[in-house]
Amino acid sequence: MSISIFQRNIEYAKELDAQDELKAYRQQFHLPRQADGQPYIYFCGNSLGLQPKATETQVLQELTDWKNLGVEGHFHAKNPWLPYHEFLTEAMANVVGAQPNEVVVMNTLTVNLHLMLVSFYRPKGNRNKIVIEADAFPSDKYAVQSQIRFHGLDPELCLIELKAREGEVCLRDEDIQQVIEQEGANISLIVLGNTNYYTGQFFDMKQISEWGHAQGCLVGFDCAHGAGNVPLELHDSGCDFAVWCNYKYLNSGPGGMGGAFVHERHIGQKNIPRFEGWWGHNKETRFKMRDAFDPLPTVEAWQLSNPPILAMVAVWSSLKLFDEAGIYPLRKKAISLTGYLEFLVKSLGEDIVDIITPSNPDQRGSQLSIRVKKADKELFNKISEEGVIADWREPDVIRVAPVPMYNSFEDVYLFYEILKNALAN
Ligand SMILES: Cc1ncc(COP(=O)(O)O)c(C=O)c1O
Numbered sequence: 001m002s003i004s005i006f007q008r009n010i011e012y013a014k015e016l017d018a019q020d021e022l023k024a025y026r027q028q029f030h031l032p033r034q035a036d037g038q039p040y041i042y043f044c045g046n047s048l049g050l051q052p053k054a055t056e057t058q059v060l061q062e063l064t065d066w067k068n069l070g071v072e073g074h075f076h077a078k079n080p081w082l083p084y085h086e087f088l089t090e091a092m093a094n095v096v097g098a099q100p101n102e103v104v105v106m107n108t109l110t111v112n113l114h115l116m117l118v119s120f121y122r123p124k125g126n127r128n129k130i131v132i133e134a135d136a137f138p139s140d141k142y143a144v145q146s147q148i149r150f151h152g153l154d155p156e157l158c159l160i161e162l163k164a165r166e167g168e169v170c171l172r173d174e175d176i177q178q179v180i181e182q183e184g185a186n187i188s189l190i191v192l193g194n195t196n197y198y199t200g201q202f203f204d205m206k207q208i209s210e211w212g213h214a215q216g217c218l219v220g221f222d223c224a225h226g227a228g229n230v231p232l233e234l235h236d237s238g239c240d241f242a243v244w245c246n247y248k249y250l251n252s253g254p255g256g257m258g259g260a261f262v263h264e265r266h267i268g269q270k271n272i273p274r275f276e277g278w279w280g281h282n283k284e285t286r287f288k289m290r291d292a293f294d295p296l297p298t299v300e301a302w303q304l305s306n307p308p309i310l311a312m313v314a315v316w317s318s319l320k321l322f323d324e325a326g327i328y329p330l331r332k333k334a335i336s337l338t339g340y341l342e343f344l345v346k347s348l349g350e351d352i353v354d355i356i357t358p359s360n361p362d363q364r365g366s367q368l369s370i371r372v373k374k375a376d377k378e379l380f381n382k383i384s385e386e387g388v389i390a391d392w393r394e395p396d397v398i399r400v401a402p403v404p405m406y407n408s409f410e411d412v413y414l415f416y417e418i419l420k421n422a423l424a425n
Contacts, residue, residue, distance in 0.1 A: 006343040013413035016340070022325055022333050022404060028053055029251075029406040034387055041411045041418070043390045045403035046197075046225060046367045049251030055317040062313050081309050083283075085300075088312065091319035095250070095327050096223065096242070097233035098261050101298040105246070105315055106279075106307060109224055109258040110139045112243040113191075115302055116260065117147040119274050120218045120240055121189045127216070128153055129183065131190040133171065134161040137197050140222050144191060160187070169356045170201045170363075177211050184215030194232065194242070195225035198393060200357035200367035202230055205237035213238065224248060227259065229334070229365035231327045234261045241266075249366070249403060251318040257311050262299040277304030321405065333404035334366045340409055341368055341402055344416035352423060356397065367401040369393070372423075382422040388415055 006012075017023055029050040031039035042050060065077035074082045085105055093103040106112065121130060121144075128151075130144045145155040160183055164171050180190065190212045195202045205221055212219035220241040226232050228249030234242050240263050247256035266272060278286055280301045282294040295301035322330070339361065345353055345368065354371040357364045372379055373396070380392040391399040402412050 006340055008344060008347060008416075010410065010413050010417075013340075013409040016336070016409035020333060020409070022329060023408070025321060025325055026406045026408060028321060031406070032389065038387065041388045041415050043388065043400040043402055043407070043411070043415065045251075045405075045407070046200075046229070046248055046399065046401035047391055048254060049228075049248055049318070049403070050406055051253065052251055052317050052321055054320070055253070055314050058313050058317045059310060062309050079313075081306075084309055084312055085303075085307050088316050088319055091323040092259055092315075095228055095232075095319065095322050096244070096259070096261060097231055097237075097327075098235045099264060101267060102235060102261050102264055103259065104299045104303060105257050105259050105312060106303050107258050107260075108255065109222070109243055109245040110143055112258045112260045112302075113140060113143045113222065114147070115275055115304075116220055116241045116243055116262075117143060117189075117191075119262075119266075119272050119302075120220055121147055121151075122273065123148075123151050123153060123158070123188050126186050127188050129158050129160050129186045129188060131160045131162060131179065131183070131187055131192075131217075133192055133196065134163040135196070135198055136161075136191075137193060137222065137224065140191065140193065162192075170196075170199050170358055171203075173204065173207065176203075176208060180208075180211045180215055180217070184217065187212070187215060187217040190217055190219045192221055193225065194221040194223045195229060195365050195367075197225050198369060198397070198399075200225070200364050200369050200399070202226065202358075202362070202364050205232070205234075205239050209238040209240075225367070226365065228322060228327075229367075231331055235263065239263065246315045246318070249405075250315065250322070251405070252315040253311070255311075257308070257315050260299060260302060262302065267299060267301070268295075268297050274302060275304070276301075279303035279306055325405065330404045334402075335361045337402040337404055337407060337409065337412060338364065338366055338368060341400065341412045341415070344412065345370055345419070348416075348420060348423065366403055367399055370398045370400065371396050372398060375423075379422055382425070383415075383418050386418045386422070388418055390415075 033039050065073045088105045089100045093100045148155045148158045209219045218240045223242050223244035227244035242261040245258045246252035276293050280303045285291050356371050357368045
């Protein structure tokens with residue numbers, strides 16, 4: 001659907017909804033409601049995804065099994081807890097485009113990032129630097145800085161921050177390439193947010209991995225804003241590792257569990273440094289409790305603890321919907337929804353709004369970051385009062401994410417009307 005054929009009226013938006021092959025999924029989520037019972041226009045799925053209706057029943061199933069079976073639930077629960085994480089693996093691998101042996105749901109994002117840094121940040125001589133984005137998510141920055149210090153090195157000297165050009169917000173591919181090529185021999189690891197949390201810019205992971213590998217660097221991605229949003233094709237990208245959370249586009253609930261990907265070329269490597277725990281040990285002998293660590297022959301070797309079933313069930317419940325809907329049909333709808341939003345917002349005029357997210361659909365997911373010129377939080381408060389749930393970033397950016405799983409074209413149109421009216425007032 002090209003931008004030029006979009007129309008600016010509610011009937012047209014409703015028509016697009018009528019034609020939407022994924023429209024039924026909206027009914028499978030709890031939409032937060034206003035006092036009058038009307039659903040909010042929820043554009044914050046890039047921050048916290050909505051609750052699938054099925055999640056409650058599935059959590060209750062685990063509570064019931066725990067109530068009735070106690071410890072026996074590890075073997076005799078409807079979904080036995082011992083191998084529980086395995087039930088999620090294939091669907092998770094489909095969402096992120098990886099082989100099942102490369103993907104595991106475990107821990108939370110920052111914890112997984114630390115575990116990956118232990119394995120993939122191996123400073124040696126002058127090759128001791130980490131490349132990140134200057135506006136990387138703060139937790140990522142804290143993690144890499146603390147890992148640099150953990151190796152007795154100085155973050156002031158070992159961190160290379162990729163900055164957008166003067167007057168620009170998004171990074172240019174050629175500038176990323178230039179830094180990698182210039183600093184290549186000094187770089188141990190490149191870690192980028194594959195979809196930047198602020199600008200919504202989506203990076204070409206395959207290209208960046210190739211540039212990094214050509215210089216002998218390892219390459220990893222924080223896919224917090226990419227997982228469940230864009231098809232990541234992690235295996236084919238060739239990146240060494242990736243980590244993500246599942247509570248944004250993947251709807252696993254506040255503080256829900258994270259995921260990790262390790263490319264198969266690293267799996268089974270004997271000399272890889274790794275922090276280890278009993279859930280990474282050979283399943284056949286795990287309960288003998290005595291053997292020396294015998295790592296599982298998959299990314300599961302990075303698991304530490306037996307997983308929290310009550311958190312994992314929420315990831316599973318959402319993954320079932322992704323498995324059904326398919327990441328590629330979702331992406332197709334996302335391109336139309338986001339394109340429609342862009343078309344409407346741009347019609348407000350360049351003197352009023354500036355969309356800082358790239359306009360090329362290949363360089364963005366479902367999020368648009370809209371800089372509203374000469375506006376402050378007052379404007380955001382107004383649209384919130386009118387029923388929009390979005391996200392405000394000081395000093396002047398509204399981040400909105402029309403999520404294909406549960407947002408509609410009508411949501412997009414109503415948001416535009418509300419924003420237009422708030423600007424007019
Ligand atoms: C891009 C990005 N990285 C890292 C994090 C931190 O995630 P967690 O609190 O699950 O470790 C977030 C959280 O929103 C994020 O958006």
